[in-house]
Amino acid sequence: MEYLSAFEGNSYYGIVAACFVVLVTLVSTVYMGKMKTKRRGIEDQVGGEPGYAMRNARKSELLEVPSEGATTMAALFEQSCKKHSQLQCLGTRKVISKEFIEDGKGRKFEKLHLGEYQWETYGEIYDRVCSFASGLVKLGHDVNTRAAIFSDSRPEWLISLQGCFRQNLTVVTIYASLGEEALIHSLNETQVSTLICDYKLLKKLSAVYSRLQTVKNIIYFDDGEAAVDSNLSNDMSNWVITPFSEVEKLGKNSPVSSQLPVKTDIAVIMYTSGSTGLPKGVMMAHKNLVASAAAVLTVIPNIGSSDVYLAYLPLAHVLELVAETVMICAGMRIGYGSTLTLTDSSNKIKKGTKGDASVLKPTLMATVPAILDRVRDGVLKKVADTGGLAEKLFNFAYGRRYTAMEGSWFGAWGIEALLWDLVIFNKVKSILGGDIRAMLCGGAPLSGDTQRFVNICVGAPVVQAYGLTETCAGGAFSDFSDTSVGRVGPPLPCCYLKLVSWKEGGYLTTDKPMPRGEIVVGGSCVTNGYFNNKYKTDEVYKVDENGMRWFYTGDIGRFHPDGCLEIVDRKKDIVKLQHGEYISLGKIEAALMASNYVVNVMVYADPLQTSCVALVVPSRQVLEKWAQQAGIEFKDFSELCDKNEAVAEVQQSLAKEAKAANLDKFELPAKIKLLPDPWTPESGLVTAALKLKREAVKAKFKDELEKLYK
Ligand SMILES: *[C@@H]1O[C@H](CO)[C@@H](O)[C@H](O)[C@H]1NC(C)=O
Ligand SMILES: *[C@@H]1O[C@H](CO)[C@@H](O)[C@H](O)[C@H]1NC(C)=O
Numbered sequence: 001m002e003y004l005s006a007f008e009g010n011s012y013y014g015i016v017a018a019c020f021v022v023l024v025t026l027v028s029t030v031y032m033g034k035m036k037t038k039r040r041g042i043e044d045q046v047g048g049e050p051g052y053a054m055r056n057a058r059k060s061e062l063l064e065v066p067s068e069g070a071t072t073m074a075a076l077f078e079q080s081c082k083k084h085s086q087l088q089c090l091g092t093r094k095v096i097s098k099e100f101i102e103d104g105k106g107r108k109f110e111k112l113h114l115g116e117y118q119w120e121t122y123g124e125i126y127d128r129v130c131s132f133a134s135g136l137v138k139l140g141h142d143v144n145t146r147a148a149i150f151s152d153s154r155p156e157w158l159i160s161l162q163g164c165f166r167q168n169l170t171v172v173t174i175y176a177s178l179g180e181e182a183l184i185h186s187l188n189e190t191q192v193s194t195l196i197c198d199y200k201l202l203k204k205l206s207a208v209y210s211r212l213q214t215v216k217n218i219i220y221f222d223d224g225e226a227a228v229d230s231n232l233s234n235d236m237s238n239w240v241i242t243p244f245s246e247v248e249k250l251g252k253n254s255p256v257s258s259q260l261p262v263k264t265d266i267a268v269i270m271y272t273s274g275s276t277g278l279p280k281g282v283m284m285a286h287k288n289l290v291a292s293a294a295a296v297l298t299v300i301p302n303i304g305s306s307d308v309y310l311a312y313l314p315l316a317h318v319l320e321l322v323a324e325t326v327m328i329c330a331g332m333r334i335g336y337g338s339t340l341t342l343t344d345s346s347n348k349i350k351k352g353t354k355g356d357a358s359v360l361k362p363t364l365m366a367t368v369p370a371i372l373d374r375v376r377d378g379v380l381k382k383v384a385d386t387g388g389l390a391e392k393l394f395n396f397a398y399g400r401r402y403t404a405m406e407g408s409w410f411g412a413w414g415i416e417a418l419l420w421d422l423v424i425f426n427k428v429k430s431i432l433g434g435d436i437r438a439m440l441c442g443g444a445p446l447s448g449d450t451q452r453f454v455n456i457c458v459g460a461p462v463v464q465a466y467g468l469t470e471t472c473a474g475g476a477f478s479d480f481s482d483t484s485v486g487r488v489g490p491p492l493p494c495c496y497l498k499l500v501s502w503k504e505g506g507y508l509t510t511d512k513p514m515p516r517g518e519i520v521v522g523g524s525c526v527t528n529g530y531f532n533n534k535y536k537t538d539e540v541y542k543v544d545e546n547g548m549r550w551f552y553t554g555d556i557g558r559f560h561p562d563g564c565l566e567i568v569d570r571k572k573d574i575v576k577l578q579h580g581e582y583i584s585l586g587k588i589e590a591a592l593m594a595s596n597y598v599v600n601v602m603v604y605a606d607p608l609q610t611s612c613v614a615l616v617v618p619s620r621q622v623l624e625k626w627a628q629q630a631g632i633e634f635k636d637f638s639e640l641c642d643k644n645e646a647v648a649e650v651q652q653s654l655a656k657e658a659k660a661a662n663l664d665k666f667e668l669p670a671k672i673k674l675l676p677d678p679w680t681p682e683s684g685l686v687t688a689a690l691k692l693k694r695e696a697v698k699a700k701f702k703d704e705l706e707k708l709y710k
Contacts (some may be wrong), residue, residue: 038562039563040563040564041055041057041559041564042056047544048520048542048548048550049498049520049544051509052517055493058298062524063291064494064524065294067329072261072263073161073325074166074260076293076328081122086123087122087331088119088121088333090120090125090158090333091155092154092155093356093359094118095112095115097113098111111348112341112348112350113353114354117359120155125158125159128159130255131255132163133164133167133258135248135249135251139250141169141193141194143167143168146170146190146193146194147169147194147195147196148196149161149196150183150195150201151197152314153312153314153338154336156244157315160196167259168260170190170267171267171268172186172270173268173315173321175316175317178271186271193217194216195217196219197218199223202241216239218236218242220244263290264287268284270469281531281532283528283530284528285528287524288526291474292472292492293325295493296323296473298493299479300480303364304331305330306332307333308332308361308435309323309364310342310364310365311323311334312337312342313368327364337360341355344431357431361435362432363435366441366442367440369447375454379457398457401425436458436460437460439458439460439461442473444691447486451485461483463477463478464487471521472527474492476488476490476565482564487566488565490565494525496521496522505574507569514559514561515558519557520550521550521551522549554572555567555570556571573585573694577605577610577666583612583666585603585612585694588614588663588669589692591657591663594660595656597616597650598616598618600686601616602694604698606709610666611670612668613708614654615673615701616673616675617676617679618676623646624640642674647674651669673705673707673708679697
């Protein structure tokens, strides 16, 4: 995403402002006071394996439902729709015009001009859900089989999901960016008979038609597109292919009574791209999803129907599914967008027209670390390119607010803050519409630097959360009032978090100054396990003597004295070298990422060796700039990556970062290999949330890794 345009035109300084700055700076320095540490989590006694357990400080009993009677996703939805029937619910933007522009190298880019948001009320959406539910049965879907949704996020995604729930169908969800094999595997394993998908994915399906043996019906989202190509439908002649609007019409004209589920019924089988091999399907019961939603609802202060949520992450990701469920409970507006159309300067937005955020003006957004990292880099680059007084002023303002935030909220949000907003930060804030009051971040660890940076620039808390698909996103969630960074907050009020000692790895609950250990999550949000994989389920799920389910996350954490969790490591990422030193791959990677040269890095350690090595995807821009300055000639980037000088240059930069992060000598990669091609979800080397898929990278670059150890 391009967040750069905010700094175009630096009309925000002047002598008057400067004088005012000095005055207000002085005044607010005097007022800066420390807030007393508040306990956010409380230690508690629980069953199961001994450990150090914590619960949310505000609730002594674990939450299970968002409101009385909302024990299933279907009931929760119906309640909210009835309560908020006249309010706007889901919105999308109509395409006003579409054009293709060429970049001169023969590549074509689609540019969109999108209109205002068009809204449907809660009442209208509920009616559509009921129609779809009836239509599905009328269409001949066998209610003893499953349905799957394979699409980007959009209103029809939620409508299909809730429609299926009203007939007690289990919905299989699959990332739209998942590879072919994974798709075939998930649909076949769960015996899906009805597949609900985007029009544009039909082609992809026809290519694997003969291998999708259980599928009988296809329902596609018809955005006024032409009917399905007759060649395409001939190719898939055994399937009944129906437009979504037809199914709704069918159900509207002949309603069928609903078959509502109970709380222990399985709502969703969510396929997550595992870091190894084929994806695993996590079985989520209705009660798991509603428990997580109930908990999140209580930790977002003043959430209500005046809030607006910008939905652009995949709904096939548990973070987004739970977030949208929470927003529905609160009766607010959900506007759909996409990463490619998010801001005015996003790739697919036609120059001079508006991105999703500036039209919607959201108050809440969910995001993942990779996106925030890009925001930060974009803003910093723009500031540096502008240079001069604007850069100095930005850095000064940033420094002031940084100090203020390390002190207290008063300093951060007092009079001085208003001033800085006026002269500097509103520019950045306006990229996201200007009304953001919080950004929720989950999916992977976010660096403290980035968290603070975005926090300061957007002028709203960046709330870190921790949860997994297996715990239905339940886990930890930072308090809005917590100004620290690098932690994921206290337990959500739907679960306990317990640390269990891992002696082998050297993490103990008796560690000083803070207890450490493997993070184990217990409570109603803990899911039923992996579909068709009892072996794997039994390995990581346990039920205690009180009947509570616990999930062993494999993540290592520690509890701060105020009850907040910090993720410090991953069990899988710790390797014991030949001389007995433990090294943490993730920790080293996080340290090396700080180098300007690094876009992506994977550290690898062979337990039979005494050192580690690394594969580095360098920043093309930064490395080429260095090469030009250093007078190094190269034909193309790939050749540059192979040059010894380039490798040496990157390596000395890594050494510097390793030193800054206090890494031990054996933690610095002894040798590195520069790889010219970026790692993308499409290449299968990182997940859709841009997390490194270690096994896949290892397999792809097996030869390179071997050479590094020669
Ligand atoms: C589908 O699953 C069945 C077992 O349920 C298996 O025998 C078959 O090989 C699978 N087909 C594909 C295409 O994976
Ligand atoms: C919902 O469907 C599941 C699986 O088909 C079934 O076991 C369960 O009894 C159903 N629930 C109700 C309330 O009928």
